[in-house]
Amino acid sequence: MSFIEFDNVSYTYAAQTPNAVKAVKNLSLKIEEGDFVALVGHNGSGKSTVAKLINGLLIPEHGKVTVDGMSTADKKSLFEIRKNVGIVFQNPDNQMVATIIEDDVAFGPENLGLSPDEIRKRVDWALKSVDMYEYREGAPFRLSGGQKQRVAIAGVLAIKPRAMVLDESTSMLDPVGKKEIMDIVHKLNKEEKMTVIMITHFMDEAALADKIFVMDDGELILSGAKKVLTDPLLAAHGLDMPPACRIAEGLRKGGMNIGEVYTPEELAEEICRSL
Amino acid sequence: MRDVSMGQYYPAKSGVHKMDARAKIIFVIAYIVMLFFIPTVDGYLRGGGRLGGYIVSAAAAFGIIILFLITAIAFSRVPVLKVLKSIKAVLALVLITAVIMIVFYGGEANHVYWSYGIINITLEGIISGSTMAIRLFLLVMGPSLLTLTTTPVELTDGLERLLFPLSLIKIPVHEIAIIMSIALRLIPTLIEEADKIKNAQKARCADFDSGNVFKRAKAMIPVLVPLLVSSFRRADDLAYAMDSRCYRGAKGRTRMKVMKLGWRDLVGLVLICITFFGVLMFVYDYFGVAGIVTNWAYSVIA
Numbered sequence: 321m322s323f324i325e326f327d328n329v330s331y332t333y334a335a336q337t338p339n340a341v342k343a344v345k346n347l348s349l350k351i352e353e354g355d356f357v358a359l360v361g362h363n364g365s366g367k368s369t370v371a372k373l374i375n376g377l378l379i380p381e382h383g384k385v386t387v388d389g390m391s392t393a394d395k396k397s398l399f400e401i402r403k404n405v406g407i408v409f410q411n412p413d414n415q416m417v418a419t420i421i422e423d424d425v426a427f428g429p430e431n432l433g434l435s436p437d438e439i440r441k442r443v444d445w446a447l448k449s450v451d452m453y454e455y456r457e458g459a460p461f462r463l464s465g466g467q468k469q470r471v472a473i474a475g476v477l478a479i480k481p482r483a484m485v486l487d488e489s490t491s492m493l494d495p496v497g498k499k500e501i502m503d504i505v506h507k508l509n510k511e512e513k514m515t516v517i518m519i520t521h522f523m524d525e526a527a528l529a530d531k532i533f534v535m536d537d538g539e540l541i542l543s544g545a546k547k548v549l550t551d552p553l554l555a556a557h558g559l560d561m562p563p564a565c566r567i568a569e570g571l572r573k574g575g576m577n578i579g580e581v582y583t584p585e586e587l588a589e590e591i592c593r594s595l
Numbered sequence: 596m597r598d599v600s601m602g603q604y605y606p607a608k609s610g611v612h613k614m615d616a617r618a619k620i621i622f623v624i625a626y627i628v629m630l631f632f633i634p635t636v637d638g639y640l641r642g643g644g645r646l647g648g649y650i651v652s653a654a655a656a657f658g659i660i661i662l663f664l665i666t667a668i669a670f671s672r673v674p675v676l677k678v679l680k681s682i683k684a685v686l687a688l689v690l691i692t693a694v695i696m697i698v699f700y701g702g703e704a705n706h707v708y709w710s711y712g713i714i715n716i717t718l719e720g721i722i723s724g725s726t727m728a729i730r731l732f733l734l735v736m737g738p739s740l741l742t743l744t745t746t747p748v749e750l751t752d753g754l755e756r757l758l759f760p761l762s763l764i765k766i767p768v769h770e771i772a773i774i775m776s777i778a779l780r781l782i783p784t785l786i787e788e789a790d791k792i793k794n795a796q797k798a799r800c801a802d803f804d805s806g807n808v809f810k811r812a813k814a815m816i817p818v819l820v821p822l823l824v825s826s827f828r829r830a831d832d833l834a835y836a837m838d839s840r841c842y843r844g845a846k847g848r849t850r851m852k853v854m855k856l857g858w859r860d861l862v863g864l865v866l867i868c869i870t871f872f873g874v875l876m877f878v879y880d881y882f883g884v885a886g887i888v889t890n891w892a893y894s895v896i897a
Contacts, residue, residue, distance in 0.1 A: 377835050399841060407839045414829050415836035417773075419748050419780045426851040431841040439851040461783040479841060 321389055322350035323515060324374060324405070324483065329383035331369055343369040345538040346383070351517060351531075353482065356509045358529035359519045362558065366538040367519045368410075371487040374517070375405040388482075403432065406476030410488040412460075412468035421463075421471055422447065422456040428479040439478075446474040450504055466497025473504060483515035484508065490525065502528060523549065523562040527582040534559065546582050603677075605743045610859050611671035612744045616753030618860035619741055622867050626737045629660060629874050630730055636723040637702030646705065650722065651892050652877040652885040657729055659873040663866065664736060673743045681739035682732050689731045697724035751775045756854060762845070769845035777833070781826075788825060792818050 331344040343366040351357050361367045372378040373385050376392035387404055390397035406428075409415050418424040422443055429439040447453040450470040460468055469489055476484055486505065490498040502525065508514045518529060526532055527549055534542040536557040542548045550565050560566070564587040568578045577594045581587045606612075611619075633656045634642075639649040668678055699713060700720025709716045742750070755772035762768045793803065796817055803814050877885050 372835065375839055377838055399843065402839055402841045407836075409832060409836055411832060413784050414832035417777055417780060417833070417837060419776070423748070423851070427837075427842075428840040430848055430850055431843060433847040433849050436849065436851055436853050439849070443851060459783075460780075461787070475840060 321386070323353040323355075323388060324351040324517075325349075325384075325386045326370075326373070327384045327386070329373060329380045329385055331366075331373060331378060331381050333369075335381060343538055344373070344380075347535075347538075347540050348383075349533055349540060349543065351483075351515065353515050354509075354513050356506075356516045356528075356530045357518065357533065358526035358531070359517065359533045359535060360521060360523065360526045360559070361535035362521060365535045367521075367535050368487055369538075370535070371407055371485045371517075371519050374483075374485055375402050375407060377407075403479060404481055405483045405485060406479055406481040407485040407487055408469070408472050408476055408489045410491055412465060412472045412492070415472050415475070416460050416468070419459055420456075421452065421458055421460055424460060424471060425456075425474045425478050428475055432479065442478045442480065443474075446478040447471075449477060449508070450474045464497065465493045466500050469493060469497065469501055470504065473501070477508070481514075483517060485517045485519065487519045488521070490520070490522070498525075523560055524564070524583070527562040527564065547580075549582060603739075603742055604746050605673050605677055607672045607744075609670060609672040609744070610862075611667060611673075611740075613857075614744075614859045614863060615854050615856050616745050616749040617757050617854060618856060618863055619745055620750075620753050620757060622863055623738050623741045625867050625871060626660070626663075627734060629871055630733055632874055632878050633657065633726070633730070634878065635702075636719050636726065640703035640719070645889075646719065646722075647893065648885060648889045651889045652880070653722075653726055655877045655885075655888060656874045657726070657733070659870055659877070660733060663870040664733065664740070666866065667740055671740060671744050673740065677743060678736055678740055681735050685731060685735050689728050692731075693724040693728045696727055697721050700724075747779050748776065751779070752850075752852070753854070769848070781829070784829075785822065785826060789818060789822050792821050 326347050326349045329344060329347045330342070333339075333341045333343055345366075347366075347370070359367050359370060369378065373380055373392070374387070376385075376398045379393050385392045387401045390401055392398065392401060416424045417427050425443045425446055426439050429442050434442070443456075444453065447456055450473050452467065452470050452474060455463065455467070455471075460471060463471065469492075472489075473484075484505075486501075490501050493501065505516055505518070506528070509516045516529075518525065520526055527546065529546075531545060532543065532548050533540060534548060534554065534557075536559075541557060542551055542553055548554075549562055550569075554561060561569070562582055564581055564584050568581045568587055568590070571578050571591070576591075578587075578590045581590050633653055634649075636646075636649055639653075640646065668675055697720045698716065700715050700717055700723060701713070702719065702723070704715065704717040704719040706718035707715060708718070745753070751772050755768055758766075758768045793801075797803070801814060801817060803811060803818075805811075806814070875881065877888075880886065
């Protein structure tokens with residue numbers, strides 16, 4: 321059994337009302353422990369709903385979501401599931417509870433009922449791994465967007481989950497903030513062996529993942545390794561290839577010998593090689 | 596403006612700042628109770644006391660309390676002016692009340708200066724009005740020193756822990772505390788958002804600064820409605836974020852920062868006990884101390 325499994329899951333917002341919106345339709349997917357996964361799609365494609373389904377913030381209408389074998393529909397296992405899967409949301413301002421940064425990071429472990437010493441240890445560790453330790457006694461509202469989001473990541477890290485979902489966590493940040501977050505997430509995936517599920521509508525971010533799921537209108541249209549990012553089906557659903565892939569394609573048309581590339585760094589290397 | 600969530604907190608590294616918030620709250624309550632132990636003129640005279648005795652014991656009791664307050668301010672390293680500023684808010688109220696008490700004094704009185712109908716200007720009235728004013732000023736300054744030396748977060752934390760016994764009778768103490776702390780946390784965010792909305796409306800030629808009060812209040816509606824709507828959305832998001840961080844209410848929750856009583860709180864306790872005892876000594880005339888002081892005062896005057 322996989323770490324996270326969606327088995328034929330559907331979810332409808334405001335079900336049984338005239339405003340019912342079917343956000344996720346018959347979705348099945350599997351995520352293994354230690355994976356770096358991206359879930360891409362347009363706004364309104366149902367990808368944020370998937371994030372909330374993973375740790376039981378929303379319960380599927382049909383089908384079943386399991387985390388480490390526990391079903392999210394089982395109220396008794398929700399606490400255990402949330403200990404295993406944390407979510408970093410889009411707006412950093414809307415996920416902080418305390419007026420002091422270290423108190424905010426401590427919120428999760430406090431809910432776990434740990435001893436004060438253990439909480440302190442985890443908070444210090446989490447703040448150091450996102451490089452925000454020296455700000456620990458400050459107020460969140462003085463920070464930049466990227467810094468706030470790093471604190472939010474620390475807040476999830478302090479719970480020591482096995483998987484972290486980033487629900488469009490970089491979409492409100494400037495390029496510098498974005499890069500900071502991506503670097504941290506990569507480090508966590510490589511060094512802490514944390515499963516990362518990145519939900520985004522930026523194809524260049526998706527290109528950093530090992531496995532990619534593409535959603536449109538509540539359905540899974542593509543899944544697999546990086547190769548799916550150059551799939552012709554993307555265009556049919558109004559999605560672009562990552563910029564590096566597009567440039568590579570153009571160069572190939574122009575007669576250059578460019579191999580398979582997904583990120584700007586890979587592209588640069590290929591161009592140098594072919595020259 | 597964005598610092599409203601810090602209240603009137605005056606950051607300093609003093610003994611009073613480092614005291615346990617719970618201890619400080621209890622001391623302030625004791626301080627307030629102490630102020631009300633000092634009797635009114637009317638009550639004292641009805642009890643068979645002399646006016647001279649009242650003046651001496653009330654002055655001594657207030658003196659002791661003022662001495663305590665001065666000591667506390669000195670230890671807290673908060674500028675005296677900051678503490679005195681808290682009086683400003685109640686100044687008008689206190690003065691009006693004092694004047695009314697002086698003019699319409701209807702209690703026990705042997706020294707009448709002028710009387711017409713219900714208007715009685717008496718020495719007793721003047722003393723009664725001024726003790727009331729002193730009492731109210733002291734009443735405001737004590738708690739003000741508490742908020743000057745304690746952050747709102749420490750205060751809510753302290754209150755949560757002090758009121759903990761109430762949760763045994765199903766009062767949601769923890770929930771109230773977390774609501775207060777989230778409210779404090781959201782104040783700067785909402786102010787920022789209100790600024791943004793206001794600027795967006797200004798960019799579309801909204802006019803917030805001209806016209807009379809009603810016109811200006813009405814102009815704020817297009818700011819308040821989006822602010823309200825967005826704060827509901829925020830509340831939704833925040834609830835998801837809290838749920839996803841394993842929040843289950845007070846159940847099984849521990850805290851990182853443990854409040855510990857220290858030697859500073861012991862010093863505070865000793866000081867407040869001495870003060871309380873001093874006040875009671877004059878009010879209830881322990882060891883005949885009020886009589887001795889009164890007789891001594893009379894002999895000095897004579």
